Amino acid sequence: MEVRSCRGCGKLYNYLGPSTPACPACMAAMEEKFQKCKEYIRDNPGANIQQVADETETTVKMIKQWVREERLTFAEGSAVGIECEGCGASILTGRYCPACKFKMQQNFMNASRRTPTPEQQTNNRNDRDNKMRFLDR
Template identity: 50%
Template sequence: MNVKNCKKCGKIFNYIVGPQICPACQEALEAKFQEVKEYIREHKDASNIVSVAEACEVEVNQIKQWVREERLTFGDDSAMGIECESCGAMIKSGRFCEKCKNDMTRGLIDAAGLNKKPVEEKKAQAREAARMRFLDR
């Protein structure tokens, strides 16, 4: 048995998996999530996360976390958003803006050499084929 202290209320509980929060707090958090989601849907003119956090009595960081987990998404017509973790541009959900996501994908491909490999391989194959023909003669 894995007993831990709840990060929110400090109560000892039987920890299984996921965030270190007791079932009661997790349930309360889930209820908060629904409340925030509902609030955002009903208040499309809400212009910043702080006002939502105050209205729903939840931490700003908690709301941001839900947005980063893509559980919460702000509509395109909403003025609300969170910052891209890389460049700080405003985004509606997730962790990075489209530009950074593209840059990162490209960076990964470059790092793995995936975008050059097929060409190099073809060249090597061509060289090999030429050599074979030469030996055949």
Template identity: 40%
Template sequence: MAGKVKNCPHCGKLYADYGAHMCRDCEDKMREKEAEVVNYVRDNPKAKILEITEATGCSEQLIKKLIREGRFEQVGVKMTYPCEKCGAPILSGKFCQTCKENMQKELQKQAAGVVAARQAASANRGQGMHSKDKGR
């Protein structure tokens, strides 16, 4: 089955989408840019994200993507970027362990509240039936 024909979000050229999010030309350019960033970080292991963006012209988003994928660790450099919630340095994902745990606790608390509300509503409906039966 053939892929859908789409416009490349980067250059606007038509391409057959087989799971890629851009045309082959832009995909090749992206791979070259990624290689440039990885090489820069390998040669400058203490570089910060801002310095890398200025030196390579790549977006901060691309650099964070490469960090999440572990691309810099493959060349022997451990880089961090800020947690999206609190700003703490992290190596992977979007949130630090503390924020993940706090969000999980909050989610469990909310879920428990929903369950309790449903049980209370169910119990109230059950009591209402018994009241009607008593009147008969």
């Protein structure tokens, strides 16, 4: 068992892994704020992120993190959202807009298709070395 000092209050607590980033008291307080935030967003779909933070005694940073983790979702058609990390478009939850997600999926598929086998890589390297040697002469 690992003992850490809590990020929130500085007290020592038993760290049980990434699911316990703070002491139980701070985790409970955090969870309470999260629920408050969630309810506030549901009841006030027109509120902007700063307003939500002010009204729920949280910070914009905390709210954004919850949204990135997809724990919080802004209502469809609400005035607020966070920026897509790819293109900056306003999104309601997660990290990327659907268009960027799609693009990344395509890129990923292309990349995995294009990844040469170790054998090919060696051949390419030999080719390049041979050419370089040829140029040196």
